[in-house]
Amino acid sequence: MNPLDFSVEELYQLMDLAMDIEKNPDKYAHACNRKKLATLFYEPSTRTRLSFEAAMLNLGGSVLGFSEASSSSASKGESVADTIRVISCYADIVAMRHPKEGAPLVAALHSRIPVINAGDGGHQHPTQTLADLYTIKKLHGRLDHLTIGLCGDLKFGRTVHSLIEALSRYEGIRFLLISPKELRVPEYIRKDVLDKKKIPYEEVERMEDALPNLDILYMTRIQKERFFNEEEYLRMKGFYILNEEKMKLARPDTYVLHPLPRVNEISVDVDDDPRAKYFEQAQNAVYMRMALILTLLNIHVDEK
């Protein structure tokens, strides 16, 4: 299951549930008793895997899984399809990260239990988008009529692809796509999402040109692991560095998000700026992943 399969209405319901979980955590503390989440991570992760595991533990469930392909039977040549058939016997729900684009979809086609895409190659990262949407809604009170600046590696940065797709469903959204020309958003995002839905967007290279006009500045890391050529990566690595000096160009209500991990694209002197919201964003991911698990398992917690 790809969370972007949810309708706009269903996404609002998910965010309402996340808000209730955030306000009343005790109410949900046993909602997933005896349920098991399997985290199948064929690629490194800190936030996504651990926040999924924290989410299930917060709901009273249990977790099992692996954090690298080399410690699973994938290293012996087992296919994703066979792995998921077996995991369906052990768990109630799966979160899967895989370096191959489409691998979680293949898994879902062979699974008896819900499979959540926790990031597939340079393609999509839908549950990061759930956290992003929830964070933006909390900060601005809405998801429509916003100008969103996406900055950095827009070619390989899967979080950006999912976020563009999700936000394009709301009225009055405008994007400023800030990247070097080598790292612009892929053609399929431009054609199949932005052009198709007639979403206004502008591609710019200089962050300084975009900064005064944004409701959200969404920074991204240059995705070293997706580059074929080390030299090319090193050339791109320091292209954007957001610091307090540059933050002076931004409005008081321009909030800075980043899916993390960061490398050097946000200087640590920005962390104390009240507009820096990337650590809150990481916290919000737990509430949204709790809401997602409950929804996919069709578990409803009654009002007392």
Ligand code: CP
């Ligand atoms: N945001 C995110 O996906 O972080 P991890 O790679 O640490 O999971």
